[in-house]
Amino acid sequence: MEFQYQNSYEIEEKIKTCKVALLPIGAVEAHGPHLPLGTDNILAESVARRLAEQVNGLVLPTLPYGQVWSLRNFPGSITLKNESLISILVDIGESLYKQGFTTFAMINGHLGNGTALKEAARVLFETCPELRVFYFFYPGMNQAAEDVRETKSAHNTYFHACEIETSYMLYLAPDFVDMDKAITDIPEIPANADVTPTPWETFTKSAVLGDAKLATSEKGKYIIDIAIENMVRLLTEKASS
Amino acid sequence: MEFQYQNSYEIEEKIKTCKVALLPIGAVEAHGPHLPLGTDNILAESVARRLAEQVNGLVLPTLPYGQVWSLRNFPGSITLKNESLISILVDIGESLYKQGFTTFAMINGHLGNGTALKEAARVLFETCPELRVFYFFYPGMNQAAEDVRETKSAHNTYFHACEIETSYMLYLAPDFVDMDKAITDIPEIPANADVTPTPWETFTKSAVLGDAKLATSEKGKYIIDIAIENMVRLLTEKASS
Amino acid sequence: MEFQYQNSYEIEEKIKTCKVALLPIGAVEAHGPHLPLGTDNILAESVARRLAEQVNGLVLPTLPYGQVWSLRNFPGSITLKNESLISILVDIGESLYKQGFTTFAMINGHLGNGTALKEAARVLFETCPELRVFYFFYPGMNQAAEDVRETKSAHNTYFHACEIETSYMLYLAPDFVDMDKAITDIPEIPANADVTPTPWETFTKSAVLGDAKLATSEKGKYIIDIAIENMVRLLTEKASS
Amino acid sequence: MEFQYQNSYEIEEKIKTCKVALLPIGAVEAHGPHLPLGTDNILAESVARRLAEQVNGLVLPTLPYGQVWSLRNFPGSITLKNESLISILVDIGESLYKQGFTTFAMINGHLGNGTALKEAARVLFETCPELRVFYFFYPGMNQAAEDVRETKSAHNTYFHACEIETSYMLYLAPDFVDMDKAITDIPEIPANADVTPTPWETFTKSAVLGDAKLATSEKGKYIIDIAIENMVRLLTEKASS
Amino acid sequence: MEFQYQNSYEIEEKIKTCKVALLPIGAVEAHGPHLPLGTDNILAESVARRLAEQVNGLVLPTLPYGQVWSLRNFPGSITLKNESLISILVDIGESLYKQGFTTFAMINGHLGNGTALKEAARVLFETCPELRVFYFFYPGMNQAAEDVRETKSAHNTYFHACEIETSYMLYLAPDFVDMDKAITDIPEIPANADVTPTPWETFTKSAVLGDAKLATSEKGKYIIDIAIENMVRLLTEKASS
């Protein structure tokens, strides 16, 4: 299931029946005092493994760097330009296509990668028309999060190191969470953050957007299970039907 | 108020007091049988003029071409690559900055331009740090549309040539609408349209995403006035506060 | 005739018989005290409309931004890099080709665009070999201008906001000309302006290169009519024969 | 020591005293029947961890994709273009520089990455002149390998899945080696492989360049320890002295 | 005077007093049956040497490849993309600037290079503002050619392997001319060659545009001497005055 731990002969056999390659992609980015910089990588990888089991997929090694514009000035953040990220994803996709895969699914753990992933998918749509390319960022999580969250979301699309994301970690990788350091830090995100470039240091010091103290493994399980179920369905239904 | 109808001497004077440049940007794109290909241009230009009056802004000539990936295969659609669009927007922004403007607001009438506008704004954030750059796509319209719409939206972010957009046109440019040809065509947008590249010809023949027959000028006025009010507020409040 | 005011169904029909797409392209650029910044846009659009009538062409929305290197430091000028302009023109050409057009004619109102237009045409010559691509800048105007001009040209290829261009405007768009402000300002253009980069502020304060006071609608009509006649002939004769 | 498992607050403190960031970089590439596709990643990561202990360095998450031109047509290989790889490495380097690091060392496990790493280092030399950038590929290994190898090398710079590389794995990550499947496959590499593009499928079926059966942990230890010792010395001696 | 035949120590001394670097640039291109493919290189180099004597300049090694779009399909033609040519010229200019030169003059022997040379000069105008950059293509030759030519020019800007260019060669490099093979071949260049991409094979088989038989060394001397005189004057007069 782990692509890179197969040898060349084994993978040649597997590709004959297993046509789905899953690429976890996250980022190295500040996630407050209770979560590690690699939170998005850990989550993406964990989700990809669970998904792989259900769709007979192979999990590629995690691409652990992403586009981190908003939090790039926080300690520990590392950011790629969108062009770099698009370019590398297109390269990977084209290699997979030549190797015989018919589905390339990017399992994204970091919202900021969204633009690059979508653009890469569109490039591959032209260069590898037979390859189905997916970009997943917890599909269906918005509604599911509404079901379980106790605090209002700080923003309609951003969520970060908060009740929700911390819950994901408690469910998928509890060893990497230090709940003793979890804080409540609900920022007032300025309305114009949606319409003008707005580095997050202008409205938060901790990079936590909410109340991490309320996170529980159960909340994480509820949302993640729905997201994975959605991914399974989206991957397995016929294209555009 | 119309930038290009000023002469060089006049504009030199105006820039001293009028620091806000507004760029309408739309697209040439199929909009069903009742709306013209240039609908997004007409709307963006009309909104920009109204906004200019309220913020003492100058309206630049409309950039009438945009990124039209989803509908590019429909008759009459013309599409730009994101790179082309980003590049031209950065050039315009840098020129405005050198001319003495302190605010560059892109008034967008076409959802597909969103990625390029945001990226261009981020480039300008580096190259012209003193310039405030905005990308507006009817801010606040989602909620306002909920207030007036009679049919459910076909999609949570797409709206196109439907009850809503047709209402905008009836309010802002009724001469360009042929309500006799308005149709009801509510497509079933496949769930994976959000996670894999999905040209719209796979789910609609008309390019209408909803019930254009229900459009009214009043609905358009309700939403557009809110959107313009929001733009005024976002432009005039202090940055990131 | 106006591409963007057609709807998608109408244009689909028209393209079956009308295979010529005309793109007006100008610039936003200082044109002295008597002509607006958008002079080149106004002229290109007006010429394109007249031409369209004679060749059964469709007029695309004007691309109102151009490469304005020489006058970029004058109040109100906005400039694009050649790369940006080439890129956008290639995108438009490729879209038209896919839509079924066989001729794409760029009707240029701004000399500085010449390099980009020619380069874009050559790119399209490779990518869309069946598409005939034209770049017109008042073909035949040099000789025609000699016939009517009363003052000597300030330069062998430049003409700007002078007797000639002002005459074009008086013929095609008199409402945008303020002859009361027309001036005589014949610069001494240094010989090395042809062989080394030379911003125009080094030799003119007004951006007028000549005697705008001598402009008349009749002179404009004489030259423009010849130019349009030439375009009609060039478009309709067999390729390279 | 593992960068991504620190949180943002911890890393902020550590960077004050620990100025060396180590980036393991490898590839996904065919390595014969006895070694996994991710061999170069596993080696680079393992070496980086040992090195970090000695130079008080922080180990960044492994970049697990590389430039795999020669073996790209083998089952399981994934290749990046040099441009993609350079671009991403420059991005990472610039982020590290802004974060306060003074040394960025790329610990390379895949020969094919060499060109991109050197080029990226030169770009960073211009954009971040204060940052020392290193590209390590087992420094000193050529001579050390001579000391221990029992078979002649198949090529003067290439070594792959052979006595040497397999020994590295036996020393650093024995769990990933299946010595039962190790083979002897000494190809005749054509002389012109050094002077004309030569995909490896033209001279090897297994991707093994030598006698993997002779690999031992001791041989690996001998070379790797020397290489790490060299890296420590190169990192800690004064620049260019 | 020949830059590349100096050693590093000599050139260091010379640059202190000799601030003008001359770059001959031509092309490899079909020039009919009587002139060699390298005609433009031979001419550019010869002109540069004569010019160097008069302006105390240093002659760089000839860049012998150029942009040969129009004749690229003729036997022996080699063409560069404009982007490649611009890029290399900018690199050379920037190196010269760092070396201490204050003037970089490109002595062009091939019309098709004109676009790239002008563009490169403009790039250098931004990156090396203190460096004066010139692009010369026989300045003043049009009028001088009128004085001596016996046949009408086939085109208002093109001249190629004809009475004029052959005369240049007879004056500057007679050993490379085979007048016995000189031909008269006056093509009818279609009017649209100026407004649409037109490879020259559509109107000439020989690549000769005129009557090469009428060429004489005297005609060549007359024009070339004027051109060199003009270059001397343009280089030595104050910038933009």
Add this chain to the structure above:
Amino acid sequence: MEFQYQNSYEIEEKIKTCKVALLPIGAVEAHGPHLPLGTDNILAESVARRLAEQVNGLVLPTLPYGQVWSLRNFPGSITLKNESLISILVDIGESLYKQGFTTFAMINGHLGNGTALKEAARVLFETCPELRVFYFFYPGMNQAAEDVRETKSAHNTYFHACEIETSYMLYLAPDFVDMDKAITDIPEIPANADVTPTPWETFTKSAVLGDAKLATSEKGKYIIDIAIENMVRLLTEKASS
């Protein structure tokens, strides 16, 4: 044999039987007090001519500019970016392919060009799969140099203006060598020069890496003859066999 001194008709004939095009490429770079800046050009050209005689090849005009990163700050050095060099080499290769050549051999006289040449060859491997592309840098010289050299090499891959390179010049172009100025200057190249960007001014003032005084024509002949013999063999043996 000299490509550019043929005319278009002659070359058309020759290409029918002579399918090998040789491109000498060097650099303009400091080579100490006894060798000219153009040493690498002179050597490459001379080697190419000798090689052409033996393989019935045509010698293209020398590309006299190269990538000179290490010595770029020495008086007289001119450097190209790798991208520029790759781009121009690909253009030349593609032109040769269209002209009917089946072999394109780059005869390199400057080590720093190696990366660009190899990369250009790989690009051409994709775009012109039928074209065989070679990049030669004195193949076999390392061993041959060992046979004749009296001093130890200053570095395992660098050699520059030293006993070896000066010997090449004494053999191939003695008129360009001033042995009276030859010096002994054996630098201590820091070990990290192989693993971090290291401009050569940090370890040498003369740019001579060794004892130029020991150079002789005989040593040059010995190595060069071997190198040419190797090139002949590599060019004429079957691809990858």
